[in-house]
Amino acid sequence: MSDQQPEYIRTTIELNVSWRYASGDPMERFLRGIEQRRIEAIRCPKCGRRYLPPRPFCGRCKVRMDEWEPVQDTGTLVAWTVIHLPIIDGRTGEPRPSPYGMGLIQLDGADTTLNHYLDTANPDHLTIGARVRAVWRDELHGAMDDIMHFEVLP
Amino acid sequence: MIHESAIKLPFSYAAGGVGSRFLIALRDDQTILGARCASCSTITAPARSFCSNCNRAVNELVEVGPGGTLEAWTDQPGTGIFGLIHLDGADTALVHRLTGSDAWQPGTRVMAVFAEERTGRITDIEGFTSEGDST
Numbered sequence: 001m002s003d004q005q006p007e008y009i010r011t012t013i014e015l016n017v018s019w020r021y022a023s024g025d026p027m028e029r030f031l032r033g034i035e036q037r038r039i040e041a042i043r044c045p046k047c048g049r050r051y052l053p054p055r056p057f058c059g060r061c062k063v064r065m066d067e068w069e070p071v072q073d074t075g076t077l078v079a080w081t082v083i084h085l086p087i088i089d090g091r092t093g094e095p096r097p098s099p100y101g102m103g104l105i106q107l108d109g110a111d112t113t114l115n116h117y118l119d120t121a122n123p124d125h126l127t128i129g130a131r132v133r134a135v136w137r138d139e140l141h142g143a144m145d146d147i148m149h150f151e152v153l154p
Numbered sequence: 155m156i157h158e159s160a161i162k163l164p165f166s167y168a169a170g171g172v173g174s175r176f177l178i179a180l181r182d183d184q185t186i187l188g189a190r191c192a193s194c195s196t197i198t199a200p201a202r203s204f205c206s207n208c209n210r211a212v213n214e215l216v217e218v219g220p221g222g223t224l225e226a227w228t229d230q231p232g233t234g235i236f237g238l239i240h241l242d243g244a245d246t247a248l249v250h251r252l253t254g255s256d257a258w259q260p261g262t263r264v265m266a267v268f269a270e271e272r273t274g275r276i277t278d279i280e281g282f283t284s285e286g287d288s289t
Contacts, residue, residue: 009169009177009274018160028155093160143157 016093026054029068035142039071039134041110052110073134074153075107080118080126091145105132105150117149125152172203175215180278184268188218188244199244200276218243220266221285227258239264239282251281258284 023031026042030053033040041050042065044058050069051058058065080103086095101118103126118126119135132150140146169177172189179187188199189212196207199218204211219241227237235252252258253267263285272278 006171007174007178008171009174011167011169011177011275013165013167015163015165016160017163018158021157021159023155023157031155088161088163090161091159093162142155 024056026056026065030054031142031144034144034146035140037073037136037140037146039073039107040068041071041107041112043067043069050109050111052107052112052114069109071110072108073136073147075105075110075114075132075150077103077118077126077128077130077132077150077152078106078113079104079128082120082123082126091143101126101149103132103150116144116147119149119151122152170203172201172212172215174274176201177274177276177278179215180268180276181272181274184220184272185217186219186241186266186279187215188241188246190214190216196245197243198246199241200248216243222264222266222282224252224258224260224262224264224282226260227252237264237282250276250279252283253281254283 030040041052042054043050044061044063044065045067046061046063047058049058049060052071056064080101082099082101084099086098086100088094089096099120101120103116103118104113105116106113131153133153134147135149135151137146137148176187179185186199187201188197189201190197191205191208191210191212192214193208193210194205196205197216197218198205201215222239222241225238225240225247227235229235235258236249237252237258238247238249240247264282265285267280267283269278269280
């Protein structure tokens with residue numbers, strides 16, 4: 001027997017898992033609007049709750065929704081965090097460069113919150129209740145990342 | 155509206171003691187090792203540290219192949235053709251890429267083709283080719 005330590009093999013592997021996401025009718029209409037820099041919420045015909053992002057059924061009344069209302073690209077920060085250990089960004093397939101901010105944003109005209117990235121250039125400005133505004137890409141292609149992130153209004 | 159995307163999942167696979175010896179044999183000797191159970195004599199290839207019949211630790215590694223018999227195969231368009239290969243001298247089959255032919259049948263005789271540059275991965279075997287094509 002050799003007196004050398006045995007060699008142990010460790011292999012690094014990268015799996016590429018591809019997926020297709022069928023958005024469904026309400027999300028399709030929403031994203032077609034985003035492509036035009038227009039944000040709309042879907043409204044329950046029974047209780048009037050305005051959902052953003054949209055969904056086919058009201059979570060409270062269990063009725064199908066098909067009425068839409070315009071929503072501003074400004075809103076209020078309901079919750080926020082700064083992420084230092086990034087998870088994989090489903091839109092790109094790679095970890096987002098960190099640190100980056102994430103927030104729950106209630107846009108003006110909606111009753112629910114939207115989960116999106118936050119500009120962390122001035123992390124001191126991130127407070128619950130802060131007023132925020134969407135920062136749009138120059139070229140829109142009908143996807144959630146047409147809004148790059150939200151920035152805190154001065 | 156359909157969105158297409160992909161998620162990259164990086165991970166690290168620790169081959170363990172017996173698995174490492176299997177991979178090192180591919181890399182350094184261009185040989186394929188199976189593990190022979192001292193209790194039931196089953197030879198498992200690729201080599202693994204336990205006999206799946208007896209649930210006993212296996213330490214005796216024996217050379218199998220490089221020839222074998224194709225048990226089954228499948229064509230994955232865009233990815234390649236994969237076969238379940240019963241290596242000569244082994245009692246189990248391994249999955250690997252099939253190359254160089256398009257007339258695969260259960261029972262086809264196949265032969266391992268080793269890669270020129272080997273790094274201690276299962277892909278140190280480039281694939282299996284039909285025995286008639288390997289000369």
